[in-house]
C-alpha cells in the first residue's frame with residue numbers, strides 16, 4: 001500500500017468534525033478494503049462539490065438556483081433563521097414548522113472577519129420586507145455567539161416592521177439546535193417569545 005496516499009486520505013478524513021485519528025484510520029482502511037464504496041463515495045463527493053451551492057434566496061443548500069423549500073413555501077408568512085443547514089434539517093425533522101427559512105452559515109464574529117455581509121443579512125432583510133412575511137423566528141443556539149447574533153438580528157430586522165421572536169424556553173443555555181431532540185425543539189418553538 002502506498003503509504004503517502006493512504007496517509008493523505010486519513011488526514012483528510014480526520015479534518016471532518018467529530019472524526020478523531022483512530023476513526024479516520026478505521027474509515028480509510030474500510031474504504032481501501034471496499035472498492036465499491038470508495039468509488040461511489042468519490043463520485044458522490046465530486047458531484048456534490050460540483051453542483052451543490054447556496055439557494056439565491058435563503059442560502060439553504062441546493063443544486064438549483066432557488067431551493068425546493070423556497071419554491072414550495074413561497075407564500076408562507078414566517079421565516080425561521082438558522083445557523084447552518086444541519087440546524088435547518090433538525091427543525092424540519094422535528095416536523096413542527098413548515099414555513100420558510102434563512103440559513104446564516106455562521107454567527108457574527110467580528111474578530112474573525114465574520115460580519116453581516118458574510119451572513120447574508122441583506123438577503124434576509126429582503127425576505128423580511130416582503131409584505132407577506134409577518135414573523136421572523138430566530139432559532140439560534142443559546143451559546144454566547146448565538147445570543148450575540150440573535151440580538152443583532154432582532155435590532156436590525158425590527159426596523160423592517162416585522163415581528164421578531166426567538167426560541168426562549170426549552171433550549172437550555174449553551175444548547176445547540178442541531179443536537180436538541182424533537183420534543184425540546186417543539187417546546188422551544190411553542191414557547192418562542194417576542195424579542
Ligand SMILES: [Zn+2]
Nearest residue numbers: 055058067070
Ligand atoms: Zn431557498
